[in-house]
Every structure is written in structure tokens, then in C-alpha cells.
Amino acid sequence: MSDSREKVFDFMQKAGVLYLATVKGDKPKNRPIGFRMLIDNQIYFLTGESKEVNTQMIKNTNVEFVGRVENQFIRYYGRVVFDKDEDKTLLKKAFEVMPMLEKLYGDSSENNAVIFHVDKATAEIRDMFGIIEVYNFLS
Numbered sequence: 001m002s003d004s005r006e007k008v009f010d011f012m013q014k015a016g017v018l019y020l021a022t023v024k025g026d027k028p029k030n031r032p033i034g035f036r037m038l039i040d041n042q043i044y045f046l047t048g049e050s051k052e053v054n055t056q057m058i059k060n061t062n063v064e065f066v067g068r069v070e071n072q073f074i075r076y077y078g079r080v081v082f083d084k085d086e087d088k089t090l091l092k093k094a095f096e097v098m099p100m101l102e103k104l105y106g107d108s109s110e111n112n113a114v115i116f117h118v119d120k121a122t123a124e125i126r127d128m129f130g131i132i133e134v135y136n137f138l139s
Contacts, residue, residue: 004135008123009038011074015067018076020045022056022063029056033065037097039090042117043076044083046094046101049112057082063118071127078121078137082114090115 012018017032031053035046047053057063057080064077085091091113095102105113123135 005041005043005137006038008074008076008125008135009036009043011069011072011123011125012036012043012065012067012076014069015074018065018067020053020063020065022053023060024052024056029053035094035098035101037094039093043121044090044094044115044117046091046105046113046115048105049114054114057116065118072132073126075124075126076118076121078118080116081119082116085115 013036017034018036019030020033021028021030023029029052033045033047037044061079061081062077063080064075066076067074083090091105094113094115095106101113103109105111121137123137124131125133
């Protein structure tokens with residue numbers, strides 16, 4: 001496992017809630033995102049297929065997550081890639097990580113989950129004076 005990806009994920013975990021920025025038309029939109037998981041050196045996120053954020057990410061795949069831990073914050077940005085997950089391996093793992101998601105997106109629900117990750121991602125750990133560390137995941 002890449003130590004740098006794990007370090008970024010650990011910072012995200014300490015931050016708790018991340019804020020995901022997208023665009024609706026020409027206006028920025030932000031919302032809290034509580035779920036993330038690290039599998040095979042990739043950070044995955046989840047949202048609902050019917051949610052406005054999903055539509056926004058389909059139209060414009062450029063996104064940025066922001067989270068804060070004490071006097072530092074993280075910016076994690078790049079392009080969204082929607083994961084097919086046809087055998088539902090990632091979704092099952094998501095239910096293990098956050099069991100309440102099964103009530104929202106499980107077999108008995110009418111809602112469909114969308115699992116995605118950020119491709120060609122850059123993570124910046126910053127404080128009010130500037131960048132402390134940068135991690136590029138460009139491949």
C-alpha cells in the first residue's frame with residue numbers, strides 16, 4: 001500500500017466530515033460527505049444515484065474535497081471516475097464500513113448507490129500559511 005495514499009486517507013478520517021465541491025451551472029455547490037473507504041490503494045466515496053450531486057458530477061467531473069483537523073486542512077481534487085462495481089464488491093465493503101448505508105442502498109431499498117473515486121488526484125495538506133505537504137496520484 002502506498003504510504004502517501006494511506007496518509008491522505010488517515011487525514012481524511014481524522015477530519016471526519018469532508019465537504020465535496022461541485023458545480024451546478026455556473027454556481028459552486030458544497031455538501032458534507034461522511035463516507036470514504038480505502039481499498040487496494042484507492043479512496044472510494046459513495047452517493048445516491050438520484051442525488052443532485054451525482055448529476056453534477058456526471059456533467060462536470062472536476063471535484064474537490066476539503067476537510068479540517070485542528071489548524072490544518074486538506075484539499076483533495078481531481079476528476080471523478082464512477083466505478084461499475086457490477087458484482088457489488090465495493091458496495092458490500094461500504095456496508096461493512098458504514099452499516100447504516102445498507103438501509104439506504106441495500107437490496108430492499110429503492111435507492112441506488114453510486115461509488116466513485118478521484119482520478120489524477122492531488123492532495124494538499126495546508127495551514128493558514130500555505131502548503132505543508134503535497135501528494136500527486138496522477139497515474
